[in-house]
Amino acid sequence: SQQGEEDPQALSIQEGENATMNCSYKTSINNLQWYRQNSGRGLVHLILIRSNEREKHSGRLRVTLDTSKKSSSLLITASRAADTASYFCATDAQGGGADGLTFGKGTHLIIQP
Amino acid sequence: KAGVTQTPRYLIKTRGQQVTLSCSPISGHRSVSWYQQTPGQGLQFLFEYFSETQRNKGNFPGRFSGRQFSNSRSEMNVSTLELGDSALYLCASSFGNREGEKLFFGSGTQLSVL
Numbered sequence: 001s002q003q004g005e006e007d008p009q010a011l012s013i014q015e016g017e018n019a020t021m022n023c024s025y026k027t028s029i030n031n032l033q034w035y036r037q038n039s040g041r042g043l044v045h046l047i048l049i050r051s052n053e054r055e056k057h058s059g060r061l062r063v064t065l066d067t068s069k070k071s072s073s074l075l076i077t078a079s080r081a082a083d084t085a086s087y088f089c090a091t092d093a094q095g096g097g098a099d100g101l102t103f104g105k106g107t108h109l110i111i112q113p
Numbered sequence: 114k115a116g117v118t119q120t121p122r123y124l125i126k127t128r129g130q131q132v133t134l135s136c137s138p139i140s141g142h143r144s145v146s147w148y149q150q151t152p153g154q155g156l157q158f159l160f161e162y163f164s165e166t167q168r169n170k171g172n173f174p175g176r177f178s179g180r181q182f183s184n185s186r187s188e189m190n191v192s193t194l195e196l197g198d199s200a201l202y203l204c205a206s207s208f209g210n211r212e213g214e215k216l217f218f219g220s221g222t223q224l225s226v227l
Contacts, residue, residue: 042218
């Protein structure tokens with residue numbers, strides 16, 4: 001079952017603009033991760049935020065986590081054509097469980113040059 | 114440091130056949146997880162192996178099985194293939210010792226069932 005759900009499903013912006021993607025999840029988590037996938041390839045880890053953290057930065061990436069709303073957002077600033085990819089949130093549920101790391105269906109981001 | 118290697122990259126099979134996919138994790142990683150990715154269902158967890166033992170299993174039928182060898186390399190097998198098994202199969206490795214570890218993914222095996 002899908003734990004995380006990304007919103008929007010697709011996003012198209014101009015190069016240089018900021019891109020914001022949101023993720024909602026259902027159960028209590030230990031941490032939430034964001035991954036990027038270029039077309040037909042494997043996923044690449046971007047950033048991890050733990051349940052006791054509210055915000056984290058990594059280069060042009062900013063992630064927020066609101067455990068009371070069970071939601072997270074990923075902001076990519078000053079977007080580049082190379083940022084075109086699908087972005088997934090993944091949650092690690094508290095108490096473990098048999099689902100491993102659970103991924104949402106992703107946001108497909110297109111950066112227009 | 115070599116990344117996660119999956120072979121083969123592409124595979125075409127017909128219904129009823131079986132297939133074996135291979136995954137070599139990053140050196141030192143003892144956990145290997147397998148995921149199935151389809152446009153409709155997204156990424157779905159198949160199973161995780163750690164030190165040659167299946168540690169977690171997703172909600173897939175028994176036609177899907179896996180194993181892990183003493184060198185941490187892993188294989189997954191799908192028997193009696195169905196059209197719906199067409200997907201990108203991704204494996205991911207990690208040290209497997211802590212909750213919330215990041216996963217390192219291979220490029221995947223694209224399986225087409227005709």
